[in-house]
Amino acid sequence: MSTGTPIAETAGIAAPTGSPGLIQEPGTVTAFWRRLRARPSAIAGLVIVGLLILMAVFAPWIAPYDPTATDWGNVRGSPSLAHPFGGDEVGRDVLSRIIFGARASLGAGLVSVALAVSLGLPLGLLAGYAGGWIDGAISRLTDALLAIPFLILAIALAAFLGPSLVNAMIAIGLSATSTFIRLTRAQVRAVAAEEFVEAARAMGNPPWRIAFVHILPNIVPAILVQATLTIAAAIIAEASLSFLGLGQQPPEPSWGAMLNTAKNFMDQAPWMAIWPGLSIFLAVLAFNLFGDGLRDALDPRQRA
Amino acid sequence: MLRFLARRLALAVPTLILASMIIFALQQLLPGDVATALTGEERDPQVIAFIRAKYHLDQPLPVRYAYWAGGVLRGDLGESIRLQKPVSKLIVEKLPVTLELACLAMLVALAIGVPMGVLSAVKRGQAADTVANGIALWGLSVPNFWLGILLILLFSVELGWLPASGYVSPFESLSENLAAMVMPAFVLGNAIAAVMMRHTRAAMLGVLGSDYVRTARAKGVSPLRVTLRHALPNAAIPIITLGALEFGQLLSGAVLTEQVFSVPGFGKLMVDAVFNRDFATVQGVVICTAATYIALNLAADLLAAAVNPKLRRA
Numbered sequence: 001m002s003t004g005t006p007i008a009e010t011a012g013i014a015a016p017t018g019s020p021g022l023i024q025e026p027g028t029v030t031a032f033w034r035r036l037r038a039r040p041s042a043i044a045g046l047v048i049v050g051l052l053i054l055m056a057v058f059a060p061w062i063a064p065y066d067p068t069a070t071d072w073g074n075v076r077g078s079p080s081l082a083h084p085f086g087g088d089e090v091g092r093d094v095l096s097r098i099i100f101g102a103r104a105s106l107g108a109g110l111v112s113v114a115l116a117v118s119l120g121l122p123l124g125l126l127a128g129y130a131g132g133w134i135d136g137a138i139s140r141l142t143d144a145l146l147a148i149p150f151l152i153l154a155i156a157l158a159a160f161l162g163p164s165l166v167n168a169m170i171a172i173g174l175s176a177t178s179t180f181i182r183l184t185r186a187q188v189r190a191v192a193a194e195e196f197v198e199a200a201r202a203m204g205n206p207p208w209r210i211a212f213v214h215i216l217p218n219i220v221p222a223i224l225v226q227a228t229l230t231i232a233a234a235i236i237a238e239a240s241l242s243f244l245g246l247g248q249q250p251p252e253p254s255w256g257a258m259l260n261t262a263k264n265f266m267d268q269a270p271w272m273a274i275w276p277g278l279s280i281f282l283a284v285l286a287f288n289l290f291g292d293g294l295r296d297a298l299d300p301r302q303r304a
Numbered sequence: 305m306l307r308f309l310a311r312r313l314a315l316a317v318p319t320l321i322l323a324s325m326i327i328f329a330l331q332q333l334l335p336g337d338v339a340t341a342l343t344g345e346e347r348d349p350q351v352i353a354f355i356r357a358k359y360h361l362d363q364p365l366p367v368r369y370a371y372w373a374g375g376v377l378r379g380d381l382g383e384s385i386r387l388q389k390p391v392s393k394l395i396v397e398k399l400p401v402t403l404e405l406a407c408l409a410m411l412v413a414l415a416i417g418v419p420m421g422v423l424s425a426v427k428r429g430q431a432a433d434t435v436a437n438g439i440a441l442w443g444l445s446v447p448n449f450w451l452g453i454l455l456i457l458l459f460s461v462e463l464g465w466l467p468a469s470g471y472v473s474p475f476e477s478l479s480e481n482l483a484a485m486v487m488p489a490f491v492l493g494n495a496i497a498a499v500m501m502r503h504t505r506a507a508m509l510g511v512l513g514s515d516y517v518r519t520a521r522a523k524g525v526s527p528l529r530v531t532l533r534h535a536l537p538n539a540a541i542p543i544i545t546l547g548a549l550e551f552g553q554l555l556s557g558a559v560l561t562e563q564v565f566s567v568p569g570f571g572k573l574m575v576d577a578v579f580n581r582d583f584a585t586v587q588g589v590v591i592c593t594a595a596t597y598i599a600l601n602l603a604a605d606l607l608a609a610a611v612n613p614k615l616r617r618a
Contacts, residue, residue, distance in 0.1 A: 141322060143315075144320075144326055144594075147598050148326070148327070148594045149597060151557070151559060151560075152574070152589075152593050155559060157330065159583075160330045160333040160583070160586075161333050232445070239449075240449065243449055244563065244575055244578070263453060266453065266461055270457055270461075273453045277450030281446050281450065284445040284446075284447070285441065285445035288441060288444055288445050289441070292441075
């Protein structure tokens with residue numbers, strides 16, 4: 001895990017210059033891009049992610065109709081020129097709801113993973129670097145959290161917090177935190193054993209400086225890959241919670257919630273089930289493709 | 305081996321205790337007073353007072369945990385407020401259904417994932433490998449409740465071959481039971497098959513590159529025999545370990561699958577409990593899941609150690 005400083009820059013984290021031990025290869029960013037570009041599937045993932053984000057951000061300008069406006073002439077209306085994806089059970093435009101639904105899905109994916117990283121990274125750093133009883137306590141807590149399957153924990157948390165999109169994000173983020181604690185801890189321990197960290201210590205750097213300046217930039221690639229793949233899992237989790245009625249509340253659109261309603265009209269209006277599911281699938285696939293490509297491009301040792 | 309078992313148990317027990325504390329502490333998240341939240345719609349002060357006394361709600365949290373944990377150890381998971389039944393009884397009733405579903409799903413996962421993984425390792429870099437990887441990526445990305453809905457659309461609504469829902473006990477009619485379970489088992493096994501495929505591929509690639517496989521090839525053993533008799537048994541260890549761990553994943557997935565196909569199992573029990581604000585049942589289901597997962601983890605470790613003595617020192 002010593003792919004070097006420049007990768008940290010691609011993660012938007014200012015890398016320290018001239019730190020001892022960090023490999024200062026000129027053009028590593030270019031090399032990274034070259035490796036990523038060599039993977040058409042990763043680029044496809046990145047492009048789809050970009051388009052979905054644009055769709056979510058500019059939803060009010062793209063969507064042909066108000067996503068919550070009902071139209072009695074379009075109740076379970078078949079796909080037509082006016083409504084390409086058809087109408088739902090109260091005549092809302094399915095296409096507009098899909099476009100606005102991207103906000104709930106991508107928002108939940110990004111926010112919950114941001115929460116999981118912001119909790120898991122410091123705790124993992126602390127456990128991995130401090131060692132001793134602190135490590136013991138954090139690791140046991142992580143084991144206990146990991147013993148409860150991700151989705152079951154998220155459902156239980158959402159159940160106790162109460163059904164809403166924000167609570168679903170919190171529930172998913174908390175459920176994913178343990179993965180990041182464990183990954184960060186393992187990465188920190190691997191990097192801390194390397195010679196340049198020993199050298200930094202010998203030079204009299206304080207522990208916090210070693211942890212943040214010398215170790216953190218080197219573990220960013222692994223965290224970044226895990227975060228991308230976890231966004232995919234979080235999008236499925238948000239859709240699952242909304243499907244169960246524990247996420248986005250009606251009438252606000254969410255792909256998972258749309259599928260829940262669609263289930264009751266399968267024989268009359270199958271399009272109500274096709275499009276939201278396809279959207280979830282596409283979003284998850286895009287993050288998975290990009291995450292897999294990122295992993296291969298960032299860590300040459302793992303390449304098959 | 306006994307010392308290894310003792311060491312693993314010494315890790316598993318505190319993990320379970322800590323998990324139970326986390327699960328118990330969940331009720332602190334309930335907005336407002338726990339007693340009013342537990343009674344739901346009921347606002348009768350007498351009922352609330354009864355609940356308060358019954359769950360020792362006037363006591364501090366650690367004391368309440370001790371009462372609850374003591375009950376759990378005796379197999380008493382509390383009482384479902386909605387169904388007026390002991391939670392443990394509900395779980396024992398529903399568990400066989402989910403276990404059947406999970407076992408069938410695991411069969412599906414093994415039947416699809418292992419051959420696909422072996423094939424893609426042997427044909428590494430060729431078209432078959434690309435196709436298998438593509439299928440695995442599809443399996444990992446498709447939400448299983450949507451896949452369930454699509455299957456119902458095709459096989460129940462359009463073709464009318466399989467029932468969309470309606471569970472029949474295998475003791476009543478095995479054929480009807482299997483007809484009702486085919487789609488849920490496939491949906492649930494699908495995602496695990498993808499994980500199995502990826503791990504089988506990685507394990508096989510590792511083994512196929514080793515010296516003894518090269519020796520076997522050099523001796524003139526047929527490629528098929530090298531793959532199936534020499535390589536696969538050695539690649540099987542990580543696959544078995546992973547299989548045990550993926551059971552936790554199956555329990556997670558079962559929640560949604562059972563919801564889509566109205567299978568009256570463990571997951572359906574949990575979702576219904578969530579909507580009935582029946583929190584004792586939710587906690588009971590979650591603690592049982594955690595205990596199962598920890599037990600499977602332990603079993604996987606022991607199995608791996610039994611097969612590979614080197615791991616016993618870990």
